[in-house]
Amino acid sequence: MTVSETIVEQLGGVSILSMMIGLKKIITEPNAVQLIFPLPKHKGAVNKVRISLRLDLYDIEFIRFNKRGHKVISKEENVYAEDLKDFFERGTGLYIRFQ
Numbered sequence: 810m811t812v813s814e815t816i817v818e819q820l821g822g823v824s825i826l827s828m829m830i831g832l833k834k835i836i837t838e839p840n841a842v843q844l845i846f847p848l849p850k851h852k853g854a855v856n857k858v859r860i861s862l863r864l865d866l867y868d869i870e871f872i873r874f875n876k877r878g879h880k881v882i883s884k885e886e887n888v889y890a891e892d893l894k895d896f897f898e899r900g901t902g903l904y905i906r907f908q
Contacts, residue, residue: 812862813840819893820844820903830903844902845874854881855901860893867893871900 810818817835821863826832826844836843841861848856857872857879867888873880885896898904 811837813837813839815895816842816860816862816867817844819890821894826905828900829905834851848873848875849902851902853882858897858901869893869896869900 813835813868814837817826819831820826823832823835826846830846832846834843834845838861840863841859843857843859847858848854853873855871855873857874859870860903861868866886869885869888871882873882874906875908876900884898885900888896894905898906902903
């Protein structure tokens with residue numbers, strides 16, 4: 810299993826991400842994955858998340874992406890695998906698990 814496949818599985822898998830956030834596209838990189846989803850309607854919303862593996866911990870970038878380019882809204886560094894879902898939900902305002 811590649812790093813990007815592992816990250817997606819740690820977030821719940823492709824089917825859960827598609828159902829819960831409307832996942833549009835996955836871009837894989839050697840040690841990272843980018844998840845692109847529809848832009849939420851609220852101000853400051855993100856629609857792209859880049860998660861990269863650095864040593865044993867993850868770095869997460871929350872990005873607002875549109876026709877004019879992209880802007881990194883916030884970053885989290887040194888995130889443990891078991892905390893990925895929590896950081897994703899806080900950074901995007903979208904749930905990826907059933908409450």
